[in-house]
Amino acid sequence: MIYMLDTANLAAIKKAYDLYPLSGVTTNPTIISKENKGFIEILQDIRNIIGEDIMLHAQVLGTTAEEMIEEAKYLKEKIGKNIYVKVPVTQQGIKAIKILKKQDFKITATAIFTAQQALMAGVSGADFVAPYVNRIDNISGNGVEVVKNIIDQIKVYNLDTKVLAASFKNVQQVHEVSKIGVHSITVNPEIMDKMLEHPLTDWSVNEFIKDWKKVYGQSSNTIISEV
Numbered sequence: 001m002i003y004m005l006d007t008a009n010l011a012a013i014k015k016a017y018d019l020y021p022l023s024g025v026t027t028n029p030t031i032i033s034k035e036n037k038g039f040i041e042i043l044q045d046i047r048n049i050i051g052e053d054i055m056l057h058a059q060v061l062g063t064t065a066e067e068m069i070e071e072a073k074y075l076k077e078k079i080g081k082n083i084y085v086k087v088p089v090t091q092q093g094i095k096a097i098k099i100l101k102k103q104d105f106k107i108t109a110t111a112i113f114t115a116q117q118a119l120m121a122g123v124s125g126a127d128f129v130a131p132y133v134n135r136i137d138n139i140s141g142n143g144v145e146v147v148k149n150i151i152d153q154i155k156v157y158n159l160d161t162k163v164l165a166a167s168f169k170n171v172q173q174v175h176e177v178s179k180i181g182v183h184s185i186t187v188n189p190e191i192m193d194k195m196l197e198h199p200l201t202d203w204s205v206n207e208f209i210k211d212w213k214k215v216y217g218q219s220s221n222t223i224i225s226e227v
C-alpha cells in the first residue's frame, strides 16, 4: 500500500511525514485555495517538508491540452522532477496526457468516476489513475466497485498504471478498497489519524503502563533498567 496525504496544510503534512509511512502528498485546486497563499509558494513549502523523494501531486487548471501542457512545464520548472501532474480525464486531458508522457512527465489522471475513463488514461500513459470513491458513493454509485473494475482492467491489459483511490469520507471506505488490493490511497489528515484510532488500543497501552508502574515504581516509564 502506498499512503498519500490529501492536503496542502503544512502542519498536517509535517505531522504525517513524522508519524506515518507517507509516500506522497496530493493536492487539487480546492485544497490549495484553502491555504490562501501563492500556489508555487505552497508547493515549495510542501517540498521543503517532505524532501525530494516523496511524491508531490499538483493539478493543472487549464481546459485545453495546450494550456495543461504549459502548466505542467511550469510545475516541473518550479518544483522539479518528482512532481506528478494531475490531469482531469476530459478529452483535452487525455490528449495532454499522451503528449506529456512522451516528454517524460509523471502523470496522475484525476476526476475519475468510471472504469472506462481510468482505462483510457492508463493506455494514454498515466502513472496513477485517481477514482473519487466518496463522490461516486454520493451519487448512488459504488465507489469500491469502480475501484475494483479499474484494478481488474489494469491486470487484464497488463498496464503499469497504479490506482490511487481518492475522495474518502471514512475509514471503512479505505478498508474496502484495501481488501481488493488497491495500489495506493490518498486521504485527508483526519482519516489518516483515524485509521489507527481504537479505544481499546489506548486502554491496553494504559493498562500495560499501570501494571508496570505497580511493580517498577511510578517514575518508571521505560523497560530499560539502567535508566
Ligand code: E4P
Binding pocket: 006, 026, 027, 028, 110, 111, 130, 132, 134, 135, 166, 167, 168, 186
Ligand atoms: C484527489 O485526487 C481528489 O482531488 C480528492 O481526493 C477529492 O476529495 P474530496 O471528494 O474529498 O474533495
